[in-house]
Amino acid sequence: MTQEEKTKIEERIVDVLKTVYDPEIPVNIYDLGLIYKIDVQNDGKGNTARNISIMSKEAEGDYIFYMSQDDYLSADLLQNAVSRAEETGAEIVIPDMLLANADGSTEQAKGSFAPDGVIVTFQNGIPEPGIAEIVGESHTIGCVVEWGATMDAPGECVLTSDPDSLSFHMGGMQGVSDAKLAEVRSLLEKMCPVAMEDNLLGARWSKLLINATFSGLGTVVGGVFGDVSEKKDARRVAVRCMKECIDVGHAAGATFAPVQGKDLTKLFYYKNGFKRAVAELLVPIAMKKHRAIEPSMLQDLKKGKPCEIDAINGVVCEWGRKCGVPTPINDRIVEIVKKEQAGELPLEEKNIRFFDDLL
Numbered sequence: 001m002t003q004e005e006k007t008k009i010e011e012r013i014v015d016v017l018k019t020v021y022d023p024e025i026p027v028n029i030y031d032l033g034l035i036y037k038i039d040v041q042n043d044g045k046g047n048t049a050r051n052i053s054i055m056s057k058e059a060e061g062d063y064i065f066y067m068s069q070d071d072y073l074s075a076d077l078l079q080n081a082v083s084r085a086e087e088t089g090a091e092i093v094i095p096d097m098l099l100a101n102a103d104g105s106t107e108q109a110k111g112s113f114a115p116d117g118v119i120v121t122f123q124n125g126i127p128e129p130g131i132a133e134i135v136g137e138s139h140t141i142g143c144v145v146e147w148g149a150t151m152d153a154p155g156e157c158v159l160t161s162d163p164d165s166l167s168f169h170m171g172g173m174q175g176v177s178d179a180k181l182a183e184v185r186s187l188l189e190k191m192c193p194v195a196m197e198d199n200l201l202g203a204r205w206s207k208l209l210i211n212a213t214f215s216g217l218g219t220v221v222g223g224v225f226g227d228v229s230e231k232k233d234a235r236r237v238a239v240r241c242m243k244e245c246i247d248v249g250h251a252a253g254a255t256f257a258p259v260q261g262k263d264l265t266k267l268f269y270y271k272n273g274f275k276r277a278v279a280e281l282l283v284p285i286a287m288k289k290h291r292a293i294e295p296s297m298l299q300d301l302k303k304g305k306p307c308e309i310d311a312i313n314g315v316v317c318e319w320g321r322k323c324g325v326p327t328p329i330n331d332r333i334v335e336i337v338k339k340e341q342a343g344e345l346p347l348e349e350k351n352i353r354f355f356d357d358l359l
Contacts, residue, residue: 116180118172124211125311126204126319128173138175141184142200143168144207146260147192148225148293160224162289165260166192171200202257206264208315209245209256213238214287215295216313216333219340220354222298222347226291229284237355239279241329242268245316251323262286301341309337328358 018028120141121127132140146169147161159166168188172181185194197203214225217234221227228234246269249256256265267286270276284291297307313330320327336354339345 116177118176118180118184120170120184123311124215124308125208125315126201127311128200128204132173136175137173140173141170141176141181142173142204143170143188144197144203146207148290150294150299160290160292160294165289167260168192168194169197169203169257170194171197171203173200197257199255199257201253202255205245205249205252205254206256206259208312209242209249209264210259212245212313212316212330212333213241214290214293215297216309216330216337217241217352218293218295219297219301219307219309219347220333220336220351221349222351223294223349224291225287225293225295226284227349229287229291231349231352232280233352235280235283236359237329237352238283239268239270239276240359241333242279243270244320244325244327244329248316248320248323248325248327251325252319297337298347301337301347307337307341309334309341313337329355332358 014030018030118139118141119131119135120143121131122143122145128140128142146167147159147165150158150160168191170181170185170188181196185196188194214228217228217238218225221234228238242264246256246265256263258264267282268279270279297309297312300307313333316330317327317334319325320330332355336345336351340347340351345351
């Protein structure tokens, strides 16, 4: 098959994908940026790789869940799935998309809400202020995921945190009604306990600290959280990364919320060498239940997909610049991960040596 023939098939697939619309957002999945690859094989069979899953009704009531899986689906299969989903209405939208696409799709969705409709964001980073700027604070709910899972196979997620750590922390921005929060909570409790969070910004910064440190450095070394928490060289970098996150968060006006009962600032913040050494000793104990988590950024890089480094460590760096707080460790993590993403560095443990000059 010639390249010209492959291109024509790809164009036909794109045309079909542009007819597939999200049930709640009047924008097709191609223009939403949800298709990151179209692979036309030599036998003429076209496959579309997705970063969003089939929409399906998986709970009582008029709700649509977005179930994540990284597999190949034909345009016909996507069309059939969405057609089935369109048979139900949705009062709550829970989008599962790359952060790079979140602002654009939120902008396009803002005219589609019911008067008390909400977007519930599970994204990493600090996404709520940006979403609220588009749809309004009274339409914005944030949910912090306090556990990890890894995609082992198409449609098959494996929990990598201890089961007793399963929980969500959820809070609404100004103007979200208690009734709507209760409605969303009852939906999410079909999976695991939901703690209502008055300090949503603090919960976000606490989760960002964990993601920036263990997802960021885990991606740097090509390993799981345990490869950061249990190895001395990586742990030395990790406590410095956490201190940067705490300094920036405090400068931004955040009061860090406890994570599963643990006060991260008391455990890991330091102002002298002795307290830093104690923090290094505490890291493997505090992260024991989550040691098997493989960072989602690392999973993306292994699949040749762009990762969300700018929305995790990049957010710490951005807020550091705004607040005048230096972030050399996070800056270096962003630099290394972007080189890995570009294929300029391998995903390997010895990348931790790139931090030696900062210790």
